[in-house]
Amino acid sequence: MDARIYHALPSPFPMKRGGSLHGARVAYETWGRPNPMRDNAVLILTGLSPSAHAASCPQDTAPGWWEDMIGPGKAIDTDRWFVVCVNSLGSDKGSTCPASIDPATGAPYRLGFPELSLEDVADAAHAVVRDGLGIERLACLIGCSMGGMSALAYMLQHPSSVRAHISVDTAPQAQPFAIAIRSLQREAIRLDPDWNEGNYRIQGWEGGDTGAEDGQPDGRYPDTGMSIARKLGVITYRSAMEWNGRFARIRLDPEQREDQPFGAEFQVESYLQGHAQRFVRTFDPNCYLYLSRASDWFDIAEYGDGSVLEGLKRIRIEKAMVIGVSTDILFPLEQQEQIADGLRAAGAEVEFVALDSPQGHDAFLVDIPNYSRAIGGFLARL
Template sequence: MSHDARRYFSLPSPFPMKRGGELHGARVAFETWGALSDARDNALLILTGLSPSAHAASNEQDPSPGWWEAMIGPGKAIDTDRWFVICVNSLGSDKGSTCPASIDPATGEPYRLSFPELALEDVANAAHAAVSSLGIEQLACLVGCSMGGMSALAYMLLHPGSVRTHISVDTAPQAQPFAIAIRSLQREAIRLDPQWNNGRYDDAHYPETGMSIARKLGVITYRSAMEWNGRFARIRLDAEQRDDDVPFGFEFQVESYLEGHAQRFVRTFDPNSYLYLSRASDWFDISEYGEGSIQAGLKRIRVEQALVIGVSTDILFPLEQQEQIAEGLEAAGAAVEFVALDSPQGHDAFLVDIENYSRAIGGFLGRL
């Protein structure tokens, strides 16, 4: 797989972290599409969910499809004929950015659990530093999806004036107890795998089972019960698909579907990086910036216009949390459009229900 499209920005050294500690010689990976205008006023930054890389769409250097391929490109909702699109891989993610699997220059060994505690504010600051390095003082638009939506709120709070408009996709101003509970179980599954070994695993001793269960829990919550019913009902596996020698083995199609998802994921993501980013999502709380009030925190964000999209079937980032973001940005003086979709796909709808998301996002950007 060609990674020629991936570029790297070296962060200022030392790079201080919100919760203490600092990184030396750190970097973030990013990719770009389209061309920056002479006035440098057409930049659109995308901040991603927990697991994606910076490869949001194909480009000349890397023709493989990106994670938001149907959304980004010439004539698409995020039109690269008009916008200079940047996607930054989160600090702490193993998709090219400095993360717990990276080598600590002080020791010559991987950081593992000696990596400083990671907050989404650090993700935001690293992305802002990368954008600034491209000579962009103000983004025309900042797009944040899922975890990236929380990072985007931090970006706008910590760097006032650096964003003109904002698109908030399936995210929240703080994690609700349900989301924290699920992520806590995902982390526990990884930590309880003997191969995890307090973060000291290698390719030969990799916490496969823990990562597999963590991924299955994720997939279950990224979709909705409505969709599981529609796709699988109670359909059982054919005899040849079952392993009847395994006690309590898989019997239903939905079990086998989850297993396939998990197997495709496990070795593609560093378990320690997963733990760090997952916890950062739990920690994020915009009310820290508003003396304990979400609305007061949001009111400190200054953008001209915003589009907030949510899905009624999202159980991880429920619609009422996206309503809070819309109300808060409006109270802060932004012209806000709030779009509530009924996509059956739940939290993952922004990756799947391209027709409805394209209409909302393309419509909003077209009016700018």
């Protein structure tokens, strides 16, 4: 069964960098119930690839991407909180995205989709909360990874709409290392001949895409480019400590090795290949490109005359918890400290939590005991 709920965005829905969407929608899921005052809502904004299915529910019993964090008696306690998780605008997990049908043409948007910013993601999520759910002010806004940047945009663009904030492994702006990695991921996709300038076979779309003439898809799909992009991502999501501890220099058994020159010989290579194979057909390549570039573009300094601190000082909330991991190379700990300092300078009561989890950027998905302790404790004090 499908637990997703769909909210129709205002039409036209203007985009920050120009253009607009018509007939767009956003997918979301909920857990728990709003109280009579409708002041117990917790909104979760996700990283680049997750769907709105953060936890299981009667309508969809499959485990969610934050299954051990959300539910009755868990850190995000659905006996107390009305929890909402929104699928990002531009993602192919139910929200309008480059793989969606453009009502003006009857065919997928592909690269005709307007340039996407994380401010657009934030505005779409705010429309769900205010117009779809009738909630004027969130009890807490939680942003993870890319979703943390979207959360900062949400609070800047919609003042007084959030009481408290939990920032999880994110950044106020992309640093050169993160931009460089995402640039390589995008290049791997774009240089795959089967990407075909965005005109590959979109999963589930059949209308009109029957041949290769005039740049139209011919059934091919950029598996190789997506595979390399995913491998690059996975490498940066974990730490060297994690890789050393899990794989060391262990080689594959002879019968497991690839029978070709320079094929996989080490267990870590096989692990990356398996991870990539599970991902490549589950996320649309053009959506990946759009959301990746949106992450590079986001810069809270734009709101503070070139200063990250001044941009953060424009956010008005009561309380915040900022969580970072010492082994995160993609969103390093000093960026979490920047966020904490900026929110504190803005007048918020801020708790800063620096964890030593060995899992790197992915720690918030893996090190549930430490994150549960921090997030659950913060929410219990609200």
